[in-house]
Amino acid sequence: MNATDFLTRFDATASPADTAHAAADAFRASGLPTMRDEAWRFTNLRPLTERDFTPAQPGADVPADLLARLPALDAPRAVFVDGFFRADLSTAANTDVSAITVRTSEPLAALNTMFAQPGLALDVPADTNAGTLVLASIATGNGTDFHPRHRIRLAPGARLTVLDVSVGNGTYLHNAVLEIAVAEDAHLTHVRLQDEAPTGFHISTIYADIAERGTYDSFGLTLGARLARAEVHARLGGAHGAVHLNAAQLLAGTQHADFTTIVSHDAPHCASRQTVKNVLTGRSRGVFQGKIEVARGAQKTDGYQMNQALLLSPDAEIDSKPQLEIYADDVKCSHGATVGELDDGQLFYLRSRGIPQPEARAMLVHAFLTEALDTVSHEPIRAVLEEAVAQWWQRHPA
């Protein structure tokens, strides 16, 4: 499905909203990104354009195996099936798409704006600890595309933890946009568990605005999809804000996953932290692009970025692109990248103690991931992630 196909469908849509028209104009001009676009240098959307998609319809039957893949977490959940809110499967959430933000800079976000489906719309009142919420996306497949638009706003002093999980069967395009606003002194913990079908396509574009002393603490675990991209635009707009964009990508076969971050330090005394780990087997390919922009007045910025890859096969590939744009003179910004294989000496040490090779390899891979997983302090969610990693390892012993 190429840009023209999407636009043809859009033009046939009855009375789209003004926001959708504005996005369609932008999308008409940009088209789908190609590898000639700097922001998409390492991710080729051709596999997406080679498939036909039809718009997802509401009310799909949800197979039990998919429901069973939602994490058992003692928390209310908002469930979306093929992008449609499902009150029958949910225990929380109101949805609303009336006040949608037009996104035109990122073509996939523009596409989402064109076909936006009412997503989670959550406002946490001031000084309220709203606890934990599960935001679940289930894709039933059948070659559909869906474009949920979610929004989470935390008023001053509010707190919330969201486990954002995506699962699916078959072939589909899940193209989500999540708008986040963290007000003064508010704290949002956002853990993504992307465990889409091996033939699915997953694009998540996240816009996060963090006000003074606010924190956006996020972790993403990427396990699924034929092709995936998580793109986070985080803007630190008030002093003493913090943003954590940590992630782990575990890929096998011919999977391709891209984690792209743009952190804008627009205010002084803010901190950004990124620890990204990739475990790549088969002919999989991992991408990390991390841009840190420090505006002129953003003195005392503290930025840290580390991307590490463990290649478990000679055919796996990692592409790492750190980018620092610094216009202030009193800042601390560091970045680094490492690529390696499992250490023979460590492997032999474990085996010499009686631990069979597959188990020894799993232990070392887990040890490699620990630094990233340790950034998730919510114990029940951490346990969900550990379990997902263990299951991934069972599916893809390498």
Add this chain to the structure above:
Amino acid sequence: MLKIENLHAEIDGKPILKGISLAVPSGEVHAIMGPNGSGKSTLSYVLSGRDGYTVTAGTATFNGIDLLAMEPEERAAAGLFLAFQYPVELPGVGNANFLRTALNAQRRLRGESELDAVQFLKLARAELKKLSMSDEMLKRNVNVGFSGGEKKRNEVLQMAILRPKLALLDETDSGLDIDALKIVADGVNALRGPDFSALVITHYQRLLDHIVPDKVHVLAGGRIVRSGGPELALKLEAEGYAGVLEQAA
């Protein structure tokens, strides 16, 4: 018992072991002494199954089983333990988890039931106490940030928990002060008995003051050139390798 016959091994086509023959009966502790480059570490790696060493001739059996045909983990489950000269650091792997995984993996390979976390902790704490070591040892990552002495003590702790039938101690005394040396020696001596044997590889005699061997072998140029009782170690200490090697030639 460990029986090595005419063992030849090479690394990258370079012969290191050139016909070692040696038997360590059950219940005995033998020492292998030799100058640097004589093949001491190679012997321990070949016996424990490290990649990169090619056995070109000879055999090594343990209680009649062909050691060289087994994977390293199978050798461990059969009762072999290598105390490393340079224990490996494992960042991100907790010591307790490591020890329990190893013990249970061996028990599984032997068809025994696994220990749960509570049973394991009880066992580990008892062994720590015997070795005058703190429980903190279990909470740390394997060997990460350990001093040289702590690493060697951690090897002895592993040995105490895994209860091997045959221990290979590869220069376990290197880098140890006298207190640590005693703890290590006590750990080995505690395991001594009719079903335990050990091959203590060392450059110096001083470890053998604390772990008194039944026999001492001198390894030089990839071969055992001399064997004798504990007094041979004292002779080596007094006369140096050069003197003993001259007499052997």
